[in-house]
Amino acid sequence: MTGVRALGAFSGGLDGMLASKVLQDQGICVEAITFDSPFFDVQAGKSAAEVLNIPWRAVDFTEDIVNLLFDPPSGFGKNMNPCIDCHATMFKRLKEIALKEGFDFIFSGEVVGQRPMSQNRGSLNRVKNISHTGDILLRPLSAKILDPTPMEEAGLVNRDRLLDLNGRGRTRQLKMAREYGFSRIPSPGGGCLLTDPGYANRLRSLRDSDLLSGDNARMIRFGRMFMLDEAVGLVGRSAEENHKMLEAAIGMGIGIQLDIQDVPGPLGILVGRKTENNLTLLTAIMASYTKAEEQVTALSHQNETYTAERMNIAERDKYIVTL
Ligand code: SF4
Numbered sequence: 001m002t003g004v005r006a007l008g009a010f011s012g013g014l015d016g017m018l019a020s021k022v023l024q025d026q027g028i029c030v031e032a033i034t035f036d037s038p039f040f041d042v043q044a045g046k047s048a049a050e051v052l053n054i055p056w057r058a059v060d061f062t063e064d065i066v067n068l069l070f071d072p073p074s075g076f077g078k079n080m081n082p083c084i085d086c087h088a089t090m091f092k093r094l095k096e097i098a099l100k101e102g103f104d105f106i107f108s109g110e111v112v113g114q115r116p117m118s119q120n121r122g123s124l125n126r127v128k129n130i131s132h133t134g135d136i137l138l139r140p141l142s143a144k145i146l147d148p149t150p151m152e153e154a155g156l157v158n159r160d161r162l163l164d165l166n167g168r169g170r171t172r173q174l175k176m177a178r179e180y181g182f183s184r185i186p187s188p189g190g191g192c193l194l195t196d197p198g199y200a201n202r203l204r205s206l207r208d209s210d211l212l213s214g215d216n217a218r219m220i221r222f223g224r225m226f227m228l229d230e231a232v233g234l235v236g237r238s239a240e241e242n243h244k245m246l247e248a249a250i251g252m253g254i255g256i257q258l259d260i261q262d263v264p265g266p267l268g269i270l271v272g273r274k275t276e277n278n279l280t281l282l283t284a285i286m287a288s289y290t291k292a293e294e295q296v297t298a299l300s301h302q303n304e305t306y307t308a309e310r311m312n313i314a315e316r317d318k319y320i321v322t323l
Contacts, residue, residue, distance in 0.1 A: 002027040004156050006138070007103040009090050010034045010056070012044025014173055014186050015109030015141060020052055021180050022140045023107065026161050030054050033097065035061035035090055038217040039193040044186060051184055059097070062214035064089045069194075069207060074126065079200035081192060083118035088131035095133050105136050105151045112142040113167040121146075141165045193221070198322075205321045206232065211272050215252045219271050222248060226285055226319040231272030233282040233319070235289065242267035258282060258298040258306065265290040268298065276306075281319075284308035288316050
């Protein structure tokens with residue numbers, strides 16, 4: 001080992017794993033961080049680090065990414081994904097940690113041209129510039145087709161042993177993964193809910209109603225979603241989903257849980273402004289998914305009751321946020 005230490009941003013994809021290996025091949029000691037938020041989880045990063053047998057940790061990124069969803073300086077991708085600013089903020093955080101803990105540089109598995117918008121040469125430069133990481137960021141997989149970094153110039157990293165990957169193809173990456181003998185090769189792509197059109201639609205409604213927070217963003221992953229008055233109503237679609245919704249709401253300590261009495265029906269959760277009107281409206285929406293012929297009563301977890309007629313479908317559709 002050379003004694004040089006590098007800290008990588010690790011989403012759990014194959015490219016991050018290969019970037020780590022390329023550095024390890026020249027004796028650099030590698031550790032990885034996976035950022036955690038309501039929109040992407042850390043499991044893939046953890047598994048990838050296990051395959052490589054390198055030190056790994058999760059870092060909470062919720063506040064950073066939620067703040068970016070209001071007005072990202074570099075704009076959104078196709079949906080609610082502020083990829084350029086998200087990457088830049090991750091690298092900024094990574095740099096802070098690296099400097100504090102005495103790492104020599106940070107790295108990522110980015111490949112020039114791999115994603116048309118967020119990983120073309122211009123975007124990579126923009127991310128580097130706005131994150132102020134030009135002095136410390138290395139992209140080992142495409143380093144040979146990028147300008148030399150201070151780490152290469154100072155001899156901390158041997159540029160000759162870095163790669164020149166370019167474009168969307170994965171042939172070389174898969175060949176390398178086989179040669180390295182990875183026990184598991186992650187499939188390409190996503191996992192980020194911000195790129196999902198249905199979820200993005202929900203999130204936009206949340207943001208535009210001043211209800212956007214990390215916890216609320218987690219809650220709207222469940223159920224059917226209805227926009228009420230400065231509140232969101234969530235209604236479970238199955239017994240399994242009712243259970244998951246309940247677990248999430250209790251775990252985060254948010255929302256008013258409503259349970260229909262006397263007839264089988266879905267669980268409802270009100271997130272946001274707690275008013276008699278919103279809770280009665282949510283009861284009526286929940287009732288529309290039951291076979292009740294008369295008024296239904298819902299009991300809240302705070303032991304309050306709300307009574308409403310079944311809402312008809314046309315009326316209900318006025319409140320629903322489509323997926
Ligand atoms: S896909 Fe999601 S996690 Fe990845 S850079 Fe874009 S916003 Fe960030």
